[in-house]
Amino acid sequence: MKTLASLFKNNLRQYGMVLALVLIMILFQILTEGVLLKPINITNLILQNSYILVLAIGMLLVIILGHIDLSVGSVVAFVGAMSAIFMVEMNLPVWLSVVLCLIIGALIGAWQGFWVAFLRVPAFIVTLAGMLVFRGLTMLVLDGQSIAPFPASFRQMSSGFIPGLNKSGDLDLLTMIVGIVISLILIWGEVRKRKQQASYNFDILPMWLFALKLIFIVGVMNVFAYFLASYEGIPNILVILVVLIVVYSFITNRTIAGRHLYALGGNEKAAKLSGIKTKWLTFWVFVNMGVLAALSGLLFAARLNAATPKAGNSFELDAIAAVFIGGASAYGGIGTVIGAVVGGLVMGVLNNGMSLIGLGVDYQQTIKGLVLLIAVGFDVYNKNKSS
Amino acid sequence: MSSVLLEMKNITKTFPGVKALNDVNLQIKEGEIHALCGENGAGKSTLMKVLSGVYPHGSYTGDILFSNEVCEFKDIKQSENLGIVIIHQELALIPFLSIAENIFLGNEQAKNGIINFNATIAKTKDLLNVVGLKESPNTPINQLGVGKQQLVEIAKALSKKVKLLILDEPTAALNEDDSENLLNLLLEFKKQGMTSIIISHKLNEIARVADSITILRDGKSIETLDMKKDLVTEDRIIKGMVGRDLTNRYPDHTPNIGETIFEVRNWEVQDPANPDRNIVEDVSFSIRSGEIVGIAGLMGAGRTELAMSIFGKAYGKKITGQLFKDGKELKLTDITQAINNGIAYVTEDRKQYGLVLEEDIKTNITLANLKKVAKKTVVNGHQEVIEAEKYRKQMNIKSPSILQKTMNLSGGNQQKVILSKWMFTEPDILILDEPTRGIDVGAKYEIYSIINTLADQGKGVLIISSELPEILGISDRIYVMREGKFTAEFTREDATQEKIMKYMTRTGVEQQ
Numbered sequence: 082m083k084t085l086a087s088l089f090k091n092n093l094r095q096y097g098m099v100l101a102l103v104l105i106m107i108l109f110q111i112l113t114e115g116v117l118l119k120p121i122n123i124t125n126l127i128l129q130n131s132y133i134l135v136l137a138i139g140m141l142l143v144i145i146l147g148h149i150d151l152s153v154g155s156v157v158a159f160v161g162a163m164s165a166i167f168m169v170e171m172n173l174p175v176w177l178s179v180v181l182c183l184i185i186g187a188l189i190g191a192w193q194g195f196w197v198a199f200l201r202v203p204a205f206i207v208t209l210a211g212m213l214v215f216r217g218l219t220m221l222v223l224d225g226q227s228i229a230p231f232p233a234s235f236r237q238m239s240s241g242f243i244p245g246l247n248k249s250g251d252l253d254l255l256t257m258i259v260g261i262v263i264s265l266i267l268i269w270g271e272v273r274k275r276k277q278q279a280s281y282n283f284d285i286l287p288m289w290l291f292a293l294k295l296i297f298i299v300g301v302m303n304v305f306a307y308f309l310a311s312y313e314g315i316p317n318i319l320v321i322l323v324v325l326i327v328v329y330s331f332i333t334n335r336t337i338a339g340r341h342l343y344a345l346g347g348n349e350k351a352a353k354l355s356g357i358k359t360k361w362l363t364f365w366v367f368v369n370m371g372v373l374a375a376l377s378g379l380l381f382a383a384r385l386n387a388a389t390p391k392a393g394n395s396f397e398l399d400a401i402a403a404v405f406i407g408g409a410s411a412y413g414g415i416g417t418v419i420g421a422v423v424g425g426l427v428m429g430v431l432n433n434g435m436s437l438i439g440l441g442v443d444y445q446q447t448i449k450g451l452v453l454l455i456a457v458g459f460d461v462y463n464k465n466k467s468s
Numbered sequence: 469m470s471s472v473l474l475e476m477k478n479i480t481k482t483f484p485g486v487k488a489l490n491d492v493n494l495q496i497k498e499g500e501i502h503a504l505c506g507e508n509g510a511g512k513s514t515l516m517k518v519l520s521g522v523y524p525h526g527s528y529t530g531d532i533l534f535s536n537e538v539c540e541f542k543d544i545k546q547s548e549n550l551g552i553v554i555i556h557q558e559l560a561l562i563p564f565l566s567i568a569e570n571i572f573l574g575n576e577q578a579k580n581g582i583i584n585f586n587a588t589i590a591k592t593k594d595l596l597n598v599v600g601l602k603e604s605p606n607t608p609i610n611q612l613g614v615g616k617q618q619l620v621e622i623a624k625a626l627s628k629k630v631k632l633l634i635l636d637e638p639t640a641a642l643n644e645d646d647s648e649n650l651l652n653l654l655l656e657f658k659k660q661g662m663t664s665i666i667i668s669h670k671l672n673e674i675a676r677v678a679d680s681i682t683i684l685r686d687g688k689s690i691e692t693l694d695m696k697k698d699l700v701t702e703d704r705i706i707k708g709m710v711g712r713d714l715t716n717r718y719p720d721h722t723p724n725i726g727e728t729i730f731e732v733r734n735w736e737v738q739d740p741a742n743p744d745r746n747i748v749e750d751v752s753f754s755i756r757s758g759e760i761v762g763i764a765g766l767m768g769a770g771r772t773e774l775a776m777s778i779f780g781k782a783y784g785k786k787i788t789g790q791l792f793k794d795g796k797e798l799k800l801t802d803i804t805q806a807i808n809n810g811i812a813y814v815t816e817d818r819k820q821y822g823l824v825l826e827e828d829i830k831t832n833i834t835l836a837n838l839k840k841v842a843k844k845t846v847v848n849g850h851q852e853v854i855e856a857e858k859y860r861k862q863m864n865i866k867s868p869s870i871l872q873k874t875m876n877l878s879g880g881n882q883q884k885v886i887l888s889k890w891m892f893t894e895p896d897i898l899i900l901d902e903p904t905r906g907i908d909v910g911a912k913y914e915i916y917s918i919i920n921t922l923a924d925q926g927k928g929v930l931i932i933s934s935e936l937p938e939i940l941g942i943s944d945r946i947y948v949m950r951e952g953k954f955t956a957e958f959t960r961e962d963a964t965q966e967k968i969m970k971y972m973t974r975t976g977v978e979q980q
Contacts, residue, residue: 347824355836356804
């Protein structure tokens, strides 16, 4: 039987960042004297970080392929600007504007994907150019000015809440029910997976550790639901995020395209010789990144209630940092959606906590930089040691 | 003249699972050209790496004596300081730097870190004169042809005050004229008293320039022939290179051969690096069901290029010729089509082209045909596990589970994973490129058995190998390839190592 130490070591990579996230939260909970985990702040955390998390999910796929996308911050700004032009200046319906913006994102992604996949220009160069081009275009279409305000229904997307069941009481019942239902689904799924793995004679966690893990996840889930319920309920944007996380986790883990993605990132030549259409796959990953960047741009514009030329500045760096903190490999082939989201939350909690205790931007930048370096350095060190 | 310059005594070098060198002895006399002969994998390059310090002292056993002094090289720098310089088969020049900069790379003519370009250029001019290269020292390397680059390498060696020059396959990539040039240069150096070791597969060249020949086989030094005393013919060298017994290294197999299922006609592939040259030239062959067809040839003969260009144009730009499967012409534009049409290609380089090393056994096995375990586009994890487990048992892949990362497997087991992967695509034609390279004898036997089983299922198998005994031991029919052309075809009964070796190495023998 395995010792606890080896179990811990084998799962460190998987759970290390979750652990780090918890530790950081505890630290700031103490430093902020309890403000961090106040219901209103928890809700704020989600609202503030949603657009980075959306970017991180797209960026994860790009990074699994061993590429990078530096242009997403500018694309966020450009799509935000276009949405303002559609909705505010041209008075187009909100739904149509959103669709048009997502199409623009797809086209931008296709443009960059074309250079990377078919002309084999390094993604670093292509998207560095994109970063300049789309920032410039943003300023052009906005004429250097901000455009505001957006229609109320559009703003709902990123600042509204799902209508609850029991507005009169302290707690929103719907939120609690949703929390419990999701917990049950999670438990059912995990138990089923465990049974299946046992039937294949795969290594599984000892029962007590498995139970502990489940209790931890369910506990966190329900405490989280409780916090949301005691403020305004479930933010609309959280629904969008959860849907994205579930869909992209499914795509990366369970579909043929997902397998091809990891194979291409892990060994391009072997992937090609296995009949994988490597160029098209790369192309579509960039198209996907464009669409998600557009979504992020819409969310950000809606939250800010304005389209500004400066929007999305350095978002690309936050998204890239989130993916790497979440355990993705800079050489491609490794990384998970959940990891990227956890990485994004680590950055988000750091930002939020440091702002709450009144640290200046100077310290914040320094600390965030060091966290990124240490997280990735730790990962690389562990990997070198094991091989 | 006849004092001994270099002596290597009882050199043994082991890699995990393989004894690459086993008690090898080599004696080089001062002022001679000494040739090192042997099949691919016989240990020539390993021996030279031991000598030059690429494998440092302590990683092998045995003694090296240079000018009667014991040497314990820790790295290449130390051997170079004594005047032992090796020129590798793949040239190690920096394409964008000039001739002069390349020659003095790592040995810059500098004072306090600042390069004296006048001295560099002047010295380069002298060296270029010696090797007979009429180019400006400022010419970038990438503007020179391979032949001239080879001369720059030699000039670079001379700049290091070389006493013993080692050339690993120096003429492999050269045309006739350039080769001739180079060999004359070596003879010229000999007159001036320089000693050199030349590794070459081109036996006619060796017969022309060498004073003595040491033959390696299976990591052992077999014999040293003196060209002046003994009457050494090419056949004599070949005999030394291949003379070993073949008992019981290959499973018994009675083939059950049917109709022709695959045919290649007038296949030509242009060399992507050099549009004037065809890397595969007018090759035609056929495979029948249940038949194992071998392609013998040296590295660089165009075997891999032939196989990969057939496999959905995975290699090469301008490809002409026709493919027929079951009598119908196939037009394959990409690898996916090749796989869908029942062709599988098992690459010679497992790690670079075969496996996704970060991924586990299961994922690697199903990669090329995920459709088989998927519903629409969603992979069925349960079915995948069952399939992978089936292959693990069937192929006897030794690992704790199918979740083992393939990077942690031994070479033999990695190869079994790749074979599983391609069997999973249910091919009719299986092309195996060096299927047993770097694998120990036991695993080889297992892989031969698998190949026989595949043939018995009615598949056509094409095997490419540099190891003649392997080709002879397992093929039902053998084609010999040299410099992009098929030079001979033998049935299993007709083939001997000597005959095949002759068609693999000799320039000038034409098809009978």
